[in-house]
Amino acid sequence: MRVSPYVAAVCLCLTLQAEAAGAQNSPPTSALTRARVAPTYNVSSRCPELRQADPEEAGTALVALYVGPTGVPSRVSLRTSSGSDTLDNAALNCVPKLRFLPTTRLGDATAVASWQLSAWKAAPPAREEISPPAAAPPPGSGQGSKRGAATTPASALPFAEVRLCVDDGGRLTQEPQLTRSSGDTRFDAAALSIAKAGSGSYRGVSGCLQLAIRSEK
Numbered sequence: 104m105r106v107s108p109y110v111a112a113v114c115l116c117l118t119l120q121a122e123a124a125g126a127q128n129s130p131p132t133s134a135l136t137r138a139r140v141a142p143t144y145n146v147s148s149r150c151p152e153l154r155q156a157d158p159e160e161a162g163t164a165l166v167a168l169y170v171g172p173t174g175v176p177s178r179v180s181l182r183t184s185s186g187s188d189t190l191d192n193a194a195l196n197c198v199p200k201l202r203f204l205p206t207t208r209l210g211d212a213t214a215v216a217s218w219q220l221s222a223w224k225a226a227p228p229a230r231e232e233i234s235p236p237a238a239a240p241p242p243g244s245g246q247g248s249k250r251g252a253a254t255t256p257a258s259a260l261p262f263a264e265v266r267l268c269v270d271d272g273g274r275l276t277q278e279p280q281l282t283r284s285s286g287d288t289r290f291d292a293a294a295l296s297i298a299k300a301g302s303g304s305y306r307g308v309s310g311c312l313q314l315a316i317r318s319e320k
Contacts, residue, residue: 130167130182135220141174141202145282147226147266147313150197153190154311156224162186163222164194172214174202182220194223227312261285261318263294266311273305282313290318 137158140146146155156163165183168176179198184191198221206217264283268276279298284291294316305312 128178130169130178130180130218135167135182135218136206138168138170138219138221139204141204144201146197146201147282147311149200150193152193152226153197153223154226156222156310158220158222160222160224163224164191166194166198166221166223168198168203168219168221169216170203170205170219171216172205174205176201176203185224187225190223190225193225194221197223224310227310261287261290263291263316265294265298265314265316267298267305267314268311269302269305273303275299275302275305279314285318 140155146153158165162185163183164181164185164187167178167180167182169178170176176198179195181191181195185194203219203221205214206219207213208215262283263281263285266280266282270276279295281291281295285294297316298314
């Protein structure tokens with residue numbers, strides 16, 4: 104029986120469309136592009152219990168996601184379990200809250216949809232903010248002897264948060280990032296300088312953490 108060339112072309116077209124649809128519905132078995140969260144989406148505020156990790160790091164939850172041209176993730180699935188159901192579920196719930204940088208096409212840099220891979224681990228516990236003891240007033244100043252003296256409430260003092268990423272030796276692996284502004288540009292700049300000056304002293308913490316910096320007066 105002879106098959107019309109037109110019918111054969113239609114069948115081939117339908118087959119290719121079905122294969123393309125199948126490729127979009129499930130991640131490929133080959134290596135995926137590493138996902139990068141869009142700078143305007145702060146992971147620590149949207150998913151405070153997690154931190155981004157290197158896909159090669161042990162004990163990570165590896166999540167496959169299909170990133171559209173606008174950076175919206177879809178078809179999120181667990182590619183490799185971390186060994187912890189709690190961490191795996193937290194990673195799967197976190198990814199849809201974020202936006203990612205889409206892949207760009209070579210030649211014209213047009214954003215295109217692609218499968219990407221995102222790695223997650225549990226965030227380290229937040230450091231407790233410790234304020235140094237207040238200095239005693241100088242003798243004869245009269246301060247401390249007057250009861251009911253007006254004091255500035257802690258909530259009114261400048262307060263900023265800085266995100267740090269450090270290695271096993273306590274050294275910064277990248278520039279500190281301001282995640283919460285105090286509303287005072289000079290105080291924010293001072294907070295970043297303080298965080299940067301501490302490089303090498305953040306021992307005992309490997310990964311990223313939030314550092315709270317508050318003015319004492």
